[in-house]
Structure formats: C-alpha cells, structure tokens
Amino acid sequence: MSLPLFAFFGALAVFSALGMIFQRNPVHALLSFALTLLDIGILFMGLGAVTVGFLQISIYVGAIMVLFLFVIWLLNLQSDPPLGGQLWLKFVGAIGASALAAELASLFVQGQSQIKSAPLPDDYGSLASLAKLLFSDYLVAFEVTSVLLLAAVVGAIGLARRIPASSSRPSNEEHENFRSAAG
C-alpha cells in the first residue's frame, strides 16, 4: 500500500473512531464504528493480509455491527443528554486517558528502534496459509473458542426465553381456530 493511500485510510480510521466517541446519537455512533471496522479491513488488505481483511469486513461489519443495530432498536436507545455536572468523573477520565496516551506514546517511541523487517513468505495472507495455521497449530484454541461461543449462545437463549404462560397468550391452535372461524 502506497504511503498516501495508507495515510488516507489511517486518518479515516482515526476520524471515524473519534466520531464514534463523540456522537450523541447511538445509531450515528454505530455507523462511525462500522466505518472504522471497514477501514481497518482495508488496512489489513493493504498490508497483504487480503483474506483477513475480507473476513474482518464480513464478520464485524456484516454481522456483529448489524446485531448492535438490533440491540439499539430493541432497547429503544435515545440520544444521550450532554454530560452535565459530575466534575470528578471528568477529572478521573482525563487522568486515565492521559495515562493511556502516555503509555502508547512511550511504547511507540521504544518500538521505533526495535522494528525489524523480514521478507514475507510466498503464501502470506492467502486463505490456504491461514487455514493451515488455524487447523494445525491453533486447532485446540480455535475449537475451544467455538465451543465457548456456542455455550454463550445457548446460555443467552436460555436466559432470554420466556416460559410460556398457558393462559395469557393464545396457543397456535387457538390462532388457527380463530382464523378459520373468521375467514
């Protein structure tokens, strides 16, 4: 990826990430976040990891962010009111943020001297190389993660499922009877 292109997409990622933080409307914040993730996918592709880039877009932008959108709608989130009062909260936040920024900056400065470059292997970023790693070296971690996610899904359904009250809602059969009586 040429430097101007990288600078453009990098700046876009930073701006959209800032947008996500500063937007008051949850849907606008989500759109900014989706743009950030899309942009990171493009940066992956620019660094040669084309497969990872598309997987990033497909999974994060195409699936996870849409679920966030659902959550925003189902909880009927409104725009946040502007932050008022609570001076101590702002104070603590400012200290935490500057500490984090200082840490990142020091890492960046130290890292500059330690960067080594190595030639990329031939099949770098291809789907085959990715799959080979995923299903050999990291097989156990991969499978454990998938089982964990499955357990989380089953657990979420178990928590969210309403126990059907027998009297309050008409059963399917009653619906059918009603329909045939009406029509």
Place this chain on the structure above:
Amino acid sequence: MVAIELLIGAIKALVILVLVLNLTGVLLWFERKGAALIQDRIGANRAAIFGVGKKLGMPNFGFINTLIADPVKLFTKEDFIPDGADRFVHGLAPFLALFPVIITFAVVPIGDVLTIGSRSITLQAAELNVAALYILAVLGVGVYGVALGGWASNNRWALLGGIRASAQMISYEIAMGLAIIAVVVVYGSLDLQEMCRAQGGVWFGWLPRWGILLQPVSFLLLLTSGMAESKRVPFDLPEGESELVAGYFTEYSGGKQAVFMMTDFAEVVLVATLITLFFFGGWQVPWLYADGFHFPGPHGASLHLPNLLVAILQIIAFWAKVVFFCCFQILIRWTLPRLRYDQLMQFGWKGLVPLALLNLLATAFVVVAMGAK
C-alpha cells in the same frame, strides 16, 4: 505503459457497470410485461412518441412507458423527507443499499482472455483470488441500506420493514454462504475465473462440465437464499404492502425510491450472475475452446475461430445465461404467494441451513475420498 493498463482497467470497469445498470433497467420492463403475460393482461402499452409505431403497424411494447417515462417521472418528483426523520441517514440509506450490490460485479468474469496484439486482457474488472469471499463480505454490508432506511424515516411501518429486512437478510446469508463454500470446496479455489475455467471441457465426450452436475443441492440453496436476499415475492416481507404500506421505503419518494427499486433489480441480476458462474459454466459455451468449436461425436467435427470471435461468443453466452436466470426469478416472483414471517424464519433456519450443512459435509467427504487437493 501504466497509462494503458489504467485505461484498460477503466474500460473494463465501465463496460461491466454499464451492462449491469442497463440490465436492471431492462428488467423493469421484463417484470411488467412478464407479469402481464402471466396474468393474461396486456401490460404497459400506452406511451408512444407521436404514435410512430402505430402508423408503421407495430404493436406497442411499452418500452417508452417503462424505460423512459417512468424513470423521468421518478427522478423529477419531489424528494420528500418526513418531519422528524434523520436527514443525513435518510439520504445515505438508498446508496448504502445500492453500492455494495453494484461493486460485487467488479470480480465477475464475463469472458476468458482476449488477446489484442501482444497484450492479453482478462475479461474481469478486478482479478482477485479471493473473489468468493469478497462477494460474501460485500453482500454482508448491504444490510445497512435497508435497515437504516427503515430507521431513519421515523415511521413505524418503515422501522418494522427495516427490522424484518435485516433479520431476513442475515438469516439467509448463512445458507447462501454455506452453499457457496460447498462450491468452493469442489473447485478448490475462491477465484471465480478459475472456477469458470474448471467448468470447461466435457464428460463422457459430450456433457459439458458444468457445476450444476456436481452441486445440484447447492444450486437450489443458492437460488432460494439468493431470492430471499433480494427481498422479492415470495420473500418480500420487508415490503409487505398489505401489512406495512411499503415497508422500509414507505417514506421514500422520487429518486431515492427509484434507487431502492434499482437495488432490488440489481440483486436479481447478482443472483442470476452467481448462479451462472457457479453452476452453469459462467462464460463457457458448450464445446467451445480457446481455438474454436470441437463438436462431440464419432467424426469429431471442429471449427476454428479467431480469439476475438471466441471472446465475443463467451461474453454473449454469459449474458444470455444471466438474462435467462433473471427471467426465471421473475417467473417465480409471479407464481408463488408470500410466506408468513414465522414460515420464512423456519424455512431458513430449520430447512435451508441444516440442508446446506449436510451438503457441505457430504461434499467434503467426497472430495477427500477422491483424493482431490
């Protein structure tokens, strides 16, 4: 040299874009006249320019109605934004819906290699070796347009339509992805051009090696889930005019509504394109090879053709197949009634997804057993 490369790239991109956009327009005419044919009506036949056709004794095919009068009417109508709508997102949504569908065609090969002088040009706008993954990723982004269009309108019918659309698209994307993965397993490649090339040649001396013979279940899965992705009857619950006025584009008028309508037709073209590429040989013409026809039979007649003619035949074959499957989808649209929403979800999750998983498993077993790559 770089300038020439860029020029060739731009021409390829432009040609494919123009072909797709025009096909979506022509499909509108197909849809109206096809519906009329199926319902034993005459259909659009009113507008004419000074009655020229009538004087020459030609029947009025309604080209002017659907291809000129309707678009002009739509784009000159008032662009209405309802009170309390999110103006920015409301304006953005139609383009968020159309754009992903259109850019998918960047990786679609419309022919093999065309040689002009010493330069060989692949007839594909972007030569990407993970094209199938690209299509799935881009289609996933397409959900935002309809979902946000419904939300931004500040209308309950529209919001319900948007929620229905996004739930439906996410559900059927899984079956669609699994169907495509089974095809990928068979060809051992994500490259659409490679897949098309692998479908050249013949079995038993005469049968074209098309993917439908290897993956018939995937074909049905992709056709069904693709039609659900394009949100048309029998899967048009997001619009559901008898329940939701017009669903997610209730509050759209004029040009933006036209863009949503165009998205629907572009998706029809996309589904037809994917089916053609994966299951019907893409640009392959039966018994046509790079140097001309080699007909099957005991005498094995052959006909030598220049490269240019072969490329033209391939492009024509590709678009003929695409148009055929577009018409097929329109036929289905006017044949089946709309599903109920619970039927839609049951059909997707309890029917298509398990079937797709089984198909993928069976495919993987056969591929491993046969010792392919």
